[in-house]
Amino acid sequence: MSSLAAAVSWGRRHIPDAAVPAVTRARLTRARKNQDRLARAHREMEFLLGGACTPAEVDRAAERYVERDILRSELRWHPNLITFQEVEGVEHLVAARKRGRGVVISFLHHGHYEGAVASVCRADRPLLVVVSPEMLAPDAPEFLKQHVRTGTVSGGRPLDATVGAKGMLKALxxxxxxxxxxxxxxxxxxRFLGVDRLGSFGAARLAAGAGCPVVSMTAHPDADGKPYLRLSEPLEPGDFASPDDLLLEMVQLQEAPALAWPEAYHQPTLRWGAVQPASSAAAS
Known part of the structure; x- marks a missing residue:
């Protein structure tokens, strides 16, 4: 990391928590004059909402996305502001754990997910979270290192995705x-929010393979815009005809929260793949 990047990271980490709203407002004023940034925000919200909302609703979501994105980029440096999120439904996780077979918590990159796992750890007990290997690399960008620091501040541990299904099944x-x-x-x-997308089968496959329950974690804003989390009742893989049906239920539980708070979905174009039309796939 360059000396400039190190200085910037140090400065962001040492801004007082109370000053974050003012810093966000100052950055937002500049961002609203940046046409490239506004266009990127619109692309993100069009990708997420184009199958479920009107163009006017997409436009409004894009405006809010810019503000939320800036706030997110500041809050990751201030764990105290996002790792104490209220967690509704902790009793469901406790009940699932008592079944003695491990538990899968299924989530999306929605809400202030950077502090979500740490918040659940505070509400219950430390857990494991699967992360991509680049987040744990010695030469990872400082913002990714901070993401890991924030996510593990209350005792949770990252599990490198390169352990594969075998390593994850062992953990369960x-x-x-x-x-x-x-x-x-x-x-x-x-299929998510009216659009066919490409995602991961991992969580459902692991739960089915280990025969363990799934608890869905969803993100929500309260009346003041403060984020909180909700854990679902456990889903038993054996109650579904196939892992595909389990995955469908897991994803459907996420639709209403994402639609209600779309601007809090972090870079959906990065998270989901797009299904190519049959004619395009054949041509390639």
Whole structure:
């Protein structure tokens, strides 16, 4: 990391928590004059909402997305502001753990997910969260290192995705709670918010393979815009005809929260793949 990048990172980390709103407002004033940034925000919200909302609703979501994106980029440096999120439904996670077979927590990159796992750890007990290997690399960008610091501040531990399904299944068989996102680049067709997308089958496949319950974690804003989390009642893989049906239920539980708070979905174009039309696929 360059000396300039190190200085910037140090400065952002040492801004007082109370000053974050003022810093965000100052950055937002500049961002609203940046046409490239506004266009990127519109592309993100069009990608997410184009199958479920009107163009006017997409426009309004894009305006809010710019502000939320700036706030997110500041809050990751201030763990105290996002790792104490209220967690509704902790009793569902506790009940799932008591079944003694490990637990999968399914989530999307929605809300202030950077502090979500740490918040659940505070509400219950430390757990494992699957992360991409570049987040743990010695030469990772400083913002990714900070993401890991924030996510593990309350005792949670990252699990490198390169351990593969075998390593993750072992973690579940050992009785661990394993948090894993379903909106990561993959080849599994998933219909989400009225659009056919490509996501990951990992969480559903792991739960089915380990025979362990799934608890969905969703993100919501309260009346003042403060984020909180909600954990669903456990889903038992055996209650579904196939892992595909389990995955469908897991994703459908996320639709209403994402639609209600779309600007809090972080870079959906990065999370989901787009299904190519048959004619395009054949041409390639």
């Amino acid at each position: 068989h050992d009785g661990n709670v394993l948090a894993i996102a379903s909106d990561v680049p993959g080849r599994t067709p998933i």
